[in-house]
Amino acid sequence: MKDFFCWCAGVHADTLAKYPEEHNKYVSIGATIFFTGLFAALAGGYALYFVFSGSDFAFFYAMIFGLIWGLAIFNLDRYIVLSIDKSRSSGMQLLQALPRILLAILIGLVISRPLELKIFDKEIREHLRAEYLVQQNAKIDTLNKTFENKYLVEYGQLNALKSQADSMDSNIKTARQQLNHEIFGTKTDETSGVMGYGPYAKMKESELNKQQIYLDSLRTRIQAKESELLQRKTAEGLMDQRILSDKSLDSAINVAGFADRNAALSNLHKKPDGTINKSTEYAVIFIALLFIFFECLPVFVKLMSGRDAYDNALKNKKEINYYESDTEVRVEKSAIDKIDDYRIDASIKRRMDRLQEEFSDN
Template sequence: MKSFFWWCAGVHRETLERYPEEHNKYISIGATIFFTGLFAALAGGYALYFVFSGSPFAIFYALIFGLIWGLAIFNLDRYIVLSIDKNRNAAKQLLQALPRILLAILIGLIISRPLELKIFDKEIREYLRTEYLVQQNAKIDTLNKTFENKYLVEYGQLNTLKTQADSLEASIKTSRQQLNHEIFGTKTDETSGVMGYGPYAKMKESALNQQQNYLDTLRGRIQQKESTLLQRKGAEGLLDQRILSDKSLDSAINVAGFADRNAALSNLHKKPDGTVNKSTENAVIFIALLFIFFECLPVFVKLMSGKDAYDNALRNQREIHDYESDSGVRVEKTAIDKIEDYRVDASIKKRMDKLQAEFEES
């Protein structure tokens, strides 16, 4: 396990083994890089699972993509840590790490989103249930309004007939009261006040019958007009639109894509009355910040740690390699061991020449 985490940290094993006090430090850095790649693999696989949700190969695609994505993030994090040169001063190290920190923040946001979708899965399902119902109702209302605009003349005629029927029905009610007053001899402005079924009562009854017959005609025309419009609705498919049942809603939510779930998570803190649920909003933000911090952690650890013996050894080896390339003179390993524990300054070339000469004489 130690060797594996060293490999994750990208250390030079032969050099690091000579400094036991630095072993745990680089094990921690390697473990952080490894688990960052592991979380990225889980997040990427989960995201792609919803892209191919419903397909028999969804799990297979998710595993393949999750593995590739996790390895890509792992390799990128490994490169970010390896590229920080601890032999520079603090300002140059920070400047060197700044683009990598920004990149780490972006990666943290990317890998945290799919895992946030899983963490808030229950709340997202309830939000999507409400949202789909609202969308279905809005769709039905829009279709009905479009149909009414298309048959505006017919609906105008229907409304006119209904208005006439309502007015005539009120008039019949008044005429019936007047007939009763006439028969029972109640004196009003419209009745004679003579009890009995006389000429005035007969006249009022005849007028009432005519109104009733006309009202029946109007109702028949209204029923015919409504039947015609209903048939046209059926022909144009409006009657097939239904409010989603619980079973239909569950099916729609199960096949909801990544975009719908991501939008639901973004709006999860918004209540139907327009207010904001701060606890949910803060929870989403804190989880995202946690993954961003976790992604930036290897870089921060590398920046905060002081220059150790392993860093000095690497610098010595690089400068010796540069010296050998420039001078064409090979420096023996014994000479390297003699200077490896000391700071290499501007006089490294002279010191190496002297040590090489002493080694050749001995």
């Protein structure tokens, strides 16, 4: 494991072996790089799992993509840490690492989001439940309004019949009360005050019966009109729209995609009354900052570490390699210069042989 973490840190094993006091530092750097890649793999795989949610191979796709994503981040971290030259000044090292730090911020945001979705999974499910109910209610209201606008004339006729029936029902109740006053001899402006079932009472009752018959006919027409509109609603599929049950909501939440969950997480701090839940808002922000810092950690660790004996030995070895490379060029040039005379003689001989062949052929 120690050798593996040293390899993750990108060290030259033979050179580091000469300085055992530096082993722990580079083991720590390598472990940081490894776990950053591991977290990237987990986050990328979890995010893709929701992309392929519902597919039979969702887990397989998520595992493959997560592995590729984690290896890519691991390789990038390893290369950047390896490429930081500790022989340069602190400013030059920071300038060299600046592109990686900016990229780390972006990668940290990408990595933190899927893990935040898992951390706030219960809260997101409740938010989606409420959101889906609101959307379904809005959909039903929209369909009903569209239907009412489509059959505006029929609804106008129905409302007119209902208004007429309500007015008629109120008049019948008033007339029935007056008839009772007439029969029992209660004196009012519209009754005689004589007790008994007399001609006036009979006339009142006859008129009341006619009004009741007309009211019954109005109610029959109202029922027929409502039945007609109900049949049209059924034919156009409006009656199939129902408020989602708990089972339907659970099924919809289980297959909710990454976009829905991400939007729910973004709105998680907003309460139904429009106020802001500061604790939830800060929790989401600080978790994102934590992962951004964790992603930048390999570069920070390398920048914070001072120049040690291993760095100095590596610098000297590079200088030797550079000098050897330059010397090799000079040696090869000198060798070429030394054999110039031989190459000229050989070229002259080849040309003379070619000329002799031509003369002999002629």
